[in-house]
Amino acid sequence: MQQNPSSDSIVSLRDVQKSFGSLRVLDGVSFAVERGEVLALIGRSGSGKSTALRCIDRFEKVDGGEIVVCGHRVDRPDVDLRALRQDVGIVFQSYNLFPHLTIEQNITLAPCAVKGLANSQAKDLARKVLAQVGLEEKLHAYPEQLSGGQQQRAAIARSLAMQPKVMLFDEVTSALDPELTAEVLKVIEQLAADGMTMVMVTHEMGFAKGIADRIVFMHRGKVHETGPASILTSPTTPELTQFVGTGNLKS
């Protein structure tokens, strides 16, 4: 059932273990993401999918197993975090734009501070990534002046400006109403079409089915079922059958 991570994967997890106190959140999780692939992590709340995603960018330290991301050994204590995070972009459920900076400053901050880009170059870059998410006119707005959907698109643009090799999306539409969700999903679809490697935790089953090359269904800290998007319509395990059958599959 579980796929062996191959060496040329962008992201690979092998037998990853993680506990919070006595609670075992990840219990031998393995999966891999190839270049240009879109992987959707699905499962009930508490199944460990968000924790698995956060382990990839080392927002959580693992207790055991191996994680390799763009050649970085993330499970090792001596991993170069700043190098890892230049290769990995992450977008959060709560957008987390910096409220004291304009959208342009939000975007140019890291390219200037981390990559040493000149201010004028960074500004050109900001315009480019904002055009990608359809927000060119919001260059000089502050985050509070934007709708939730616009804030999330700006957060995606901010990540894109670092030109990551893989993007992580952690329930990025969970705080949005259906209309705003649609505008954010459209941006992610475009990224997928452009060949961006992505790992996303999502509750949007219809979206996962439409965009994901592969689905990983997590259940009680384990990868319970994995396969192409078609497993959502013809699941083989009773747990996934129940999960997609309980109204999670939006058409």
Add this chain to the structure above:
Amino acid sequence: MGGHLNINHLMFLGQGALWTIGLSVIALIGGGIVGFVIALARISPLKSVRIASAVYVQLIQGTPLLVILFLGYFGLAAIGLKVSPLAAAGASLTLYVAAYLGEIWRGCIQSVPKPQWEAAEGLALSRTQRMLKVILPQAIRIATPPTVGFMVQIVKNTSLASVVGFVELMRSGQIVNNSLFEPFAIYAIIAVIYFAMCYPLSLFSQRLERRMGRGRSNLAPA
């Protein structure tokens, strides 16, 4: 001896009031600089630094300022270090203010929502860059009202420096009273002068707090 309150007495009190302001400024600047270091030390990734700074804060907060002033003046003299009243009072108040401002500012830094740290980390910013460009600008906005409020405490607490012979407002009042024996009138004047120095600060603090309340929404997204 005796006589009536005249312009010279008032001039003397005015001079004392200037020293009260001077000592407050010294305490605020010295305490602000040391307090900033304390605030950063309290959230240091190094456990030993966190513990050392916490012990410092607990020691100072658990000791009356009067005792700290006595230790600074007579204590140092006892071990052979002769310090002027101004230096003793300035140093003691600096240590005292640093402990309180350090704690206030630590709280403000930590009240910047954790996802802000994570977003900055996810963009590969170094710890210093995260602090300077993302966290501190937000923390300063949160910290301004309580800091201005604490300045009122500093101004009033400088009156204790009179015990080490530093002639600020309180001490100059005592001196004037020693020649006039009109304690009620003189201490009433002193109370009014302290109030005149503190009330504008209180008003300013309240106004900042109200403005903060209005701008709350742009502090942190959900």
